[in-house]
Amino acid sequence: PLIFAIESSCDETAAAIVDGEGNLLADVVASQIDFHSRFGGVVPEIASRKHIEAICGVCEECFSVAAGNLGRTGLSWSDMDAVSVTYAPGLVGALVVGVAFAKGAAWAAGKPFIGVNHLEGHLYANKIGATDVEPPMVASLVSGGNTLLVHVRGWGDYRVLGSTIDDAVGEAFDKVAKALGLGYPGGPVISKFAAKGDPSAIAFPRAMMHSGDLRFSLSGLKTAVVSHINAERAAGREPNVPDIAASFQQAVIDVQVAKSAAALDETGAPLFCLGGGVAANPALRAAYEKMCSERSVRLIMPPLRSCGDNAGMIALVALDRYRDGRFFGLDADARARTDLEQPY
Numbered sequence: 001p002l003i004f005a006i007e008s009s010c011d012e013t014a015a016a017i018v019d020g021e022g023n024l025l026a027d028v029v030a031s032q033i034d035f036h037s038r039f040g041g042v043v044p045e046i047a048s049r050k051h052i053e054a055i056c057g058v059c060e061e062c063f064s065v066a067a068g069n070l071g072r073t074g075l076s077w078s079d080m081d082a083v084s085v086t087y088a089p090g091l092v093g094a095l096v097v098g099v100a101f102a103k104g105a106a107w108a109a110g111k112p113f114i115g116v117n118h119l120e121g122h123l124y125a126n127k128i129g130a131t132d133v134e135p136p137m138v139a140s141l142v143s144g145g146n147t148l149l150v151h152v153r154g155w156g157d158y159r160v161l162g163s164t165i166d167d168a169v170g171e172a173f174d175k176v177a178k179a180l181g182l183g184y185p186g187g188p189v190i191s192k193f194a195a196k197g198d199p200s201a202i203a204f205p206r207a208m209m210h211s212g213d214l215r216f217s218l219s220g221l222k223t224a225v226v227s228h229i230n231a232e233r234a235a236g237r238e239p240n241v242p243d244i245a246a247s248f249q250q251a252v253i254d255v256q257v258a259k260s261a262a263a264l265d266e267t268g269a270p271l272f273c274l275g276g277g278v279a280a281n282p283a284l285r286a287a288y289e290k291m292c293s294e295r296s297v298r299l300i301m302p303p304l305r306s307c308g309d310n311a312g313m314i315a316l317v318a319l320d321r322y323r324d325g326r327f328f329g330l331d332a333d334a335r336a337r338t339d340l341e342q343p344y
């Protein structure tokens with residue numbers, strides 16, 4: 001089969017086509033970052049409008065790339081066996097653009113319609129470029145809106161072991177970058193400065209490190225960074241950006257890795273996976289390589305370009321749903337929130 005997927009939950013408009021073996025024949029992402037960065041974050045109203053402007057072109061590009069890869073002159077909706085879309089969680093005004101578009105395409109072409117949970121998509125990104133990614137596993141989802149440790153007992157069978165009680169990890173990177181005047185998004189620029197700084201220069205708090213559970217808290221860390229910056233300025237010093245970035249990043253990594261190790265102990269899972277935009281962080285990836293090799297746990301991480309939002313990961317979830325014949329009615333709607341433990 002050929003499955004079409006659309007992703008529009010935040011600020012990337014994306015489309016992908018997967019074949020029955022799980023090969024991505026096209027995986028197109030159009031980012032809106034340039035339109036949002038001047039406001040210091042994603043503006044929901046702008047995101048919706050930009051999705052409307054971009055979605056036709058992104059889908060056309062997707063058909064043309066996939067046709068090229070199949071050696072065909074063209075492809076269209078009628079060549080697809082199902083149309084899938086991210087229906088939750090995310091910005092509801094952004095999600096509805098993709099959902100309405102996908103439903104329209106599915107209805108017009110008479111194809112089954114499949115709704116996909118965005119977070120399950122981030123889990124499936126681990127299948128891109130890797131073979132034998134099979135549960136049981138523990139997965140860490142670290143993104144702009146979520147921070148979760150998940151016991152993946154089977155595909156579609158998830159138990160959330162712990163999550164953040166306040167800010168998400170990506171959100172903390174974005175807020176720290178904003179406090180340092182480094183613009184949006186914060187993750188990539190913080191990790192660049194961090195590579196040139198000393199991770200032990202400033203002792204930022206490791207919140208909930210010894211809480212005995214798998215929950216996280218990041219708002220105190222962000223406040224500690226802001227207080228440090230203010231104290232430096234009050235003392236007439238310019239904040240040392242590389243040292244602050246490196247020390248902040250290390251505080252995040254220490255807690256993430258320690259709780260992930262505890263989750264591996266608790267579940268006995270032989271495999272660990274990462275997902276979400278923050279999974280592109282080089283220091284975080286290196287820390288997981290060390291922890292997993294020490295424990296003889298297999299580690300799989302999505303390719304760098306598949307950590308952030310994309311439709312390839314949504315297509316791979318949809319392929320599993322297609323095989324199981326789990327389709328959505330055309331009355332299904334976009335939702336801002338959803339429970340990963342009930343993905344469909």
Ligand code: ATP
Binds near residue numbers: 090144281
């Ligand atoms: P969610 O998936 O929870 O709905 P989202 O889709 O907005 O949220 P993603 O697109 O998966 O989130 O990830 C974006 C986040 O990843 C941003 O907060 C960004 O700063 C962060 N990020 C990107 N690259 C890096 C990096 N190298 N280091 C740390 N964080 C990063």
Ligand code: MG
Binds near residue numbers: 010308
């Ligand atoms: Mg994004």
Ligand code: FE
Binds near residue numbers: 118122144277308309
């Ligand atoms: Fe995401």
